[in-house]
Amino acid sequence: MIKKKVLITGGAGFVGSHLCERLLKKGYFVYCLDNLVTGKLQNINHLIKQPNFELIQKNINEPINLKVEEIYNLASPASPKHYQLDPVETVKTNVQGVLNLLELSKRYNSKILQASTSEIYGDPLEHPQNETYWGNVNPIGPRSCYDEGKRCAETLFFDFHRQHKLRIKVMRIFNTYGPRMNLDDGRVVSNFIIQAINNENITIYGDGTHTRSFCFVDDLINGMISFFDCDDNFTGPVNVGNPEEYSILELARKIIDLTNSKSKIVFLKLPDDDPKKRKPNISLAKAKFNWEPTTNLESGLIKTIQYFSKILK
Ligand code: UDP
Numbered sequence: 001m002i003k004k005k006v007l008i009t010g011g012a013g014f015v016g017s018h019l020c021e022r023l024l025k026k027g028y029f030v031y032c033l034d035n036l037v038t039g040k041l042q043n044i045n046h047l048i049k050q051p052n053f054e055l056i057q058k059n060i061n062e063p064i065n066l067k068v069e070e071i072y073n074l075a076s077p078a079s080p081k082h083y084q085l086d087p088v089e090t091v092k093t094n095v096q097g098v099l100n101l102l103e104l105s106k107r108y109n110s111k112i113l114q115a116s117t118s119e120i121y122g123d124p125l126e127h128p129q130n131e132t133y134w135g136n137v138n139p140i141g142p143r144s145c146y147d148e149g150k151r152c153a154e155t156l157f158f159d160f161h162r163q164h165k166l167r168i169k170v171m172r173i174f175n176t177y178g179p180r181m182n183l184d185d186g187r188v189v190s191n192f193i194i195q196a197i198n199n200e201n202i203t204i205y206g207d208g209t210h211t212r213s214f215c216f217v218d219d220l221i222n223g224m225i226s227f228f229d230c231d232d233n234f235t236g237p238v239n240v241g242n243p244e245e246y247s248i249l250e251l252a253r254k255i256i257d258l259t260n261s262k263s264k265i266v267f268l269k270l271p272d273d274d275p276k277k278r279k280p281n282i283s284l285a286k287a288k289f290n291w292e293p294t295t296n297l298e299s300g301l302i303k304t305i306q307y308f309s310k311i312l313k
Helices: 014-025 087-108 144-164 188-197 217-229 248-259 283-289 297-312
Strands: 005-009 029-034 053-057 070-073 111-117 168-173 202-205 211-213 238-240 245-247 265-268
Touching: 005 014, 005 087, 014 029, 014 217, 070 087, 070 217, 087 111, 087 144, 111 144, 111 217, 144 168, 168 217, 188 202, 188 248, 188 297, 202 248, 211 248, 217 238, 217 283, 238 283, 245 248, 248 265, 248 297
Parallel strands: 005 029, 005 070, 029 053, 070 111, 111 168, 168 238, 202 265
Antiparallel strands: 211 245
């Protein structure tokens, strides 16, 4: 039987490597394209010897010619620390890189998914965030390279859809955590877990009252594949995330508890443009492809803590 070929860009990253694994299990031939800037070979080492897996070490900013039926675009640094290291490159990846992938999809009529983000909503004035909300984004701040880059990527997806009839899927991913998060990502879940395991100070930026909603990576991958495979007429944008909202202080206390840590909490300056709250309305995902997360924060954190404990040993 001829296998369906799928291209996963950013396939060696935290979310990408889980997606590679799942689509291999579903019987696909997986091309994993990654320039390994934030992606890591360790994330895909266990897949490299599989006959249906091929790693292509490349930047999506360069033209790509590869005949595939399906494309998932997850290529972009995603944590504030990493996307702000080279902001011009971040914009390029989300504009020039996305254009290259859309051209590829046009050439071979491949269905294409964009891993968009809750950052589309900026520091939201509407809560929880519905897909109909246009957002409150600073166009010239330190987060703009990512936020505006991702917004432009959505625009390009919808223009290619209207102009060239491409089959598109635009998914807005909210904060996600789990095994294979980068140790040095600077993200709140990875930072707090590493600090707690090492009994170091837990660094809360601001007073800890600001909120996020955390989705376990397995739930996210279920949502991503279900969305991709549902009716082509449903393009999104659609929110995928966990609607349980926690303050950053609550998260810190939970992680200290679960790790039996001796860490103390310290309060540092809140970075510029840091959104004060975030929580997805996921009723559209539920209605269109019957998805909702099933992992609660505590059980997801336990699995993530186990992963980090092993890595840090
Ligand atoms: N944060 C924090 N301490 C850290 C890392 C992050 O208090 O060591 C805060 C950060 O300021 C933000 C929230 O946690 O308000 C989530 O940050 P993250 O970088 O994980 O994701 P994003 O800001 O993109 O939602």
